[in-house]
Amino acid sequence: MLNLTFPHKNLSAAVLLGSTLLFSACGGGNGEEANSGLSGTIQIDGSSTVYPITEAVAEEYRTEAPDVRVTVGVSGSGGGFKKFTRGEIDIVDASRTIKPSEEETAKEHNISYIELPVAYDGLTVVVHPENNWVTEMTTEDLKKIWEPAAQGKIKKWNQIRPEWPDQEIHLYGPGVESGTYDYFTEAVVGESGSSRGDYTASEDDNVLVQGVSTDPNALGFFGFAYYEENQDKLKVVPVDDMDDSNGKGAIAPSLETVKDGSYAPLSRPLFIYVNSKAASTPAVVDFVNFYLESAPELSQEVGYIPLPAEMYKEQQEKFSSFAKAKEAATQK
Amino acid sequence: MTNSDINRLKDKAFQVFGIFCTFIGLVVLAIFLIDIVAEGITRINWDFLTSLPSRRASRAGILTAWAGTLWILVLTTLIAFPLGVGAGIYLEEYGRKNRLANFLEINIANLAGVPSIIYGLLGLEIFGRQMRLGGSLLAGALTLSLLILPIIIVTTREAVKAVPRSIRDGSYALGASKWQTIWHQVLPASFGGILTGIILALSRAVGEAAPLIVIGALAYVPFTPSSPLDEFTVLPIQIFNWTSRPQEEFLTNAAAAIIVLLVITFLLNGIAVYLRNKQQKKIRW
Numbered sequence: 051m052l053n054l055t056f057p058h059k060n061l062s063a064a065v066l067l068g069s070t071l072l073f074s075a076c077g078g079g080n081g082e083e084a085n086s087g088l089s090g091t092i093q094i095d096g097s098s099t100v101y102p103i104t105e106a107v108a109e110e111y112r113t114e115a116p117d118v119r120v121t122v123g124v125s126g127s128g129g130g131f132k133k134f135t136r137g138e139i140d141i142v143d144a145s146r147t148i149k150p151s152e153e154e155t156a157k158e159h160n161i162s163y164i165e166l167p168v169a170y171d172g173l174t175v176v177v178h179p180e181n182n183w184v185t186e187m188t189t190e191d192l193k194k195i196w197e198p199a200a201q202g203k204i205k206k207w208n209q210i211r212p213e214w215p216d217q218e219i220h221l222y223g224p225g226v227e228s229g230t231y232d233y234f235t236e237a238v239v240g241e242s243g244s245s246r247g248d249y250t251a252s253e254d255d256n257v258l259v260q261g262v263s264t265d266p267n268a269l270g271f272f273g274f275a276y277y278e279e280n281q282d283k284l285k286v287v288p289v290d291d292m293d294d295s296n297g298k299g300a301i302a303p304s305l306e307t308v309k310d311g312s313y314a315p316l317s318r319p320l321f322i323y324v325n326s327k328a329a330s331t332p333a334v335v336d337f338v339n340f341y342l343e344s345a346p347e348l349s350q351e352v353g354y355i356p357l358p359a360e361m362y363k364e365q366q367e368k369f370s371s372f373a374k375a376k377e378a379a380t381q382k
Numbered sequence: 383m384t385n386s387d388i389n390r391l392k393d394k395a396f397q398v399f400g401i402f403c404t405f406i407g408l409v410v411l412a413i414f415l416i417d418i419v420a421e422g423i424t425r426i427n428w429d430f431l432t433s434l435p436s437r438r439a440s441r442a443g444i445l446t447a448w449a450g451t452l453w454i455l456v457l458t459t460l461i462a463f464p465l466g467v468g469a470g471i472y473l474e475e476y477g478r479k480n481r482l483a484n485f486l487e488i489n490i491a492n493l494a495g496v497p498s499i500i501y502g503l504l505g506l507e508i509f510g511r512q513m514r515l516g517g518s519l520l521a522g523a524l525t526l527s528l529l530i531l532p533i534i535i536v537t538t539r540e541a542v543k544a545v546p547r548s549i550r551d552g553s554y555a556l557g558a559s560k561w562q563t564i565w566h567q568v569l570p571a572s573f574g575g576i577l578t579g580i581i582l583a584l585s586r587a588v589g590e591a592a593p594l595i596v597i598g599a600l601a602y603v604p605f606t607p608s609s610p611l612d613e614f615t616v617l618p619i620q621i622f623n624w625t626s627r628p629q630e631e632f633l634t635n636a637a638a639a640i641i642v643l644l645v646i647t648f649l650l651n652g653i654a655v656y657l658r659n660k661q662q663k664k665i666r667w
Contacts, residue, residue: 093613095598095600098623098626101601101602101623102437102627104602105435105436105437105601105602106437108602108604109434109435109436109437109602109604112434112604119604119605120602120604121600121602121603121604121613122600122601122602123517123595123598123599123600123601123602124595124600124601124619124623125595125596125598129596133598138516253626254625254626255626255628256625256626256628256633273628275628275629276628278628279628279629279630280628348437351437352437353628353629
C-alpha cells in the first residue's frame with residue numbers, strides 16, 4: 051500500500067535539488083559569517099527599566115554571535131535578584147543595587163557576582179505645562195511634599211512656598227514596588243521606600259504622563275525617557291540640591307547634566323550583575339564585553355543616558371580581571 | 383389605569399432596561415475595538431508577524447510571541463482537557479452526594495475566583511522549581527491548566543447534568559453498564575457544552591500575562607520554541623512590555639499585537655459556537 055515513489059521523476063529531482071540547496075545554504079551561511087564561533091545560552095532577567103538596554107544589546111549581539119541564544123525576562127529587579135541569587139540565571143538587570151537580604155541568599159547558594167553600572171537614568175520631576183508658578187524646586191521642597199509626615203497635611207501649593215497659589219496639589223508617582231520609587235524616596239526623603247501614601251500610583255509610567263499632562267495641579271516624577279518623549283505635554287522642574295559643588299542652583303535633567311553628575315541627587319545608575327560561574331564561560335564573557343562596548347550608543351538610543359566614557363573603560367577592566375580570576379579558578 | 387395596563391408598562395420598562403444593559407457592554411467593546419484597530423491596523427503586515435523583537439519599534443515583530451502563544455494553547459488543551467472533563471464526570475456521575483462532595487464542590491468554585499498571579503506563584507514553586515521545568519513552555523502550560531481547570535470542571539458538570547434522566551434510564555434498560563452509558567450516551571450528548579466551556583476557558587488562558595511572567599516566561603526571545611521544554615514568550619507579555627515603553631511607536635506595536643491576540647480569541651470563540659451548533663443538530667431525542 052505504501053507508495054513513496056514520486057509520481058513525477060522531475061518533481062523528486064526538484065525536491066532533492068531544493069533540499070540540497072537549502073542545506074548547503076544553511077551550512078554556507080554559518081561558515082561564511084565571520085562570527086565569533088561562540089555558542090551557548092545566556093539567561094537574563096530582572097528590571098523592566100533596564101530591559102530596553104539589554105534588549106538592544108541582545109539584538110545587536112545576534113549579528114555578532116548568532117549561535118549564542120540570549121533570552122531576557124522582565125520579572126522586576128526584585129524577581130530578577132531572587133532568581134539570580136539562587137543561581138537560576140546568568141545575568142540580572144537591576145535598577146537598584148543588591149539588598150543585604152539578597153546578598154545573604156546569594157551567599158547561602160554559593161553565588162558570587164560582579165556589579166557593573168551600564169547607564170544612567172535621570173528621575174524627572176514634572177508639572178502640567180500651564181503651571182506658571184513652579185520654575186524650580188529644592189530637594190527640601192520635594193521632601194516637604196513627599197515625606198510620610200506630609201500625608202493628609204500638605205495638600206496645597208502654598209503650603210510648600212507661600213508665594214505659590216492657594217490651589218490643591220495632586221501627586222503622581224510610580225508604585226511602591228518599582229525601583230524608581232525606591233531611588234526617589236531614598237534621594238529625596240532620605241529613606242528608601244518611605245513616602246506619603248496618598249498619591250496616584252501606577253506601575254506604568256505612561257499612565258503617570260497621562261495624569262500629569264491632563265491635570266493643571268499635578269506634580270509627578272518618572273524616568274527621563276518618558277519626559278523626553280512627551281516634552282510637549284509636560285513641563286520639567288529643575289531641581290536644586292542646595293550643594294553648589296556639583297553645579298550651582300536648580301538644574302534640569304538633560305543628557306549633559308545627568309552624565310556629568312550635576313543633576314543630583316536624582317540621577318541614578320542602572321546595573322547588570324553577572325554571576326561568576328557564568329563569567330567563566332566564553333559566551334558570557336564575550337557578551338558582557340559587547341554590552342559594555344555598545345552600551346554608550348544603545349542606552350542613548352532607547353532613552354537613557356550613557357556613563358562617561360572613562361567609566362565604561364573602568365567597568366571593562368574590572369570585568370576582565372574578574373573573568374580572568376574566575377577562569378583561573380575553574381582551571382585549577 | 384387597570385392592573386393589566388400597569389403590568390404591560392412594567393413589562394415594557396424591563397425590556398428597555400434589558401436592551402440598555404446589553405448595549406452598555408457592546409458599546410464599550412465597540413469603542414475599545416475601534417480605538418485599537420484605528421491605532422494598530424496599519425502596523426500589521428507580514429514583517430510584523432515574522433520578525434523577532436527589536437529595540438526599534440518599526441523593526442520589531444511578534445513571531446516568537448504568537449508562536450509561543452500557539453504552543454501554550456495546544457499544550458494547555460492537551461493537559462487541561464482530559465483532567466477537567468475527567469474530574470467533571472467523576473463529580474457528576476460517580477461521586478456520592480456527601481460532605482466530601484460538597485467540600486470539593488465549594489473549593490472548586492472558590493478556585494475559579496483565585497487571582498491568576500497566585501497560580502503563577504504556585505506554578506513557579508511546583509513546576510518551575512520542584513519539577514525543574516524552569517521557565518519552559520511545559521511549566522507555563524501546566525500553570526495555565528491549573529488556572530482554567532475549575533472553569534472546565536464546572537462547565538463539564540453543567541453539561542453532563544443537562545442530559546435528561548430518561549436517556550440514562552433507557553441505556554440502563556437495554557443492559558448497558560454505567561461506563562457504556564457515559565461513553566455512548568452522556569458524553570456525546572453533552573459534548574457541545576463541554577467543548578464550549580473548554581474553548582472559553584482557553585480564551586481566558588490566552589490572555590494571561592501575570593502568571594507566566596512569574597514562572598519565568600521571557601520578554602525577549604530570539605528563537606521560536608521547538609520543544610515543550612524551550613523557553614518562550616507570549617503575546618500578552620509582549621503587549622504589556624510595549625505599552626510600558628516611552629516611545630509612541632511601541633504603543634502602536636502594542637495595538638497591533640492586541641489585534642492579533644483578539645483575532646486568535648475570536649477564532650477560538652467562533653470555533654466554539656460552530657461546534658456547539660453542529661453538535662446540537664446531531665442530537666435528536
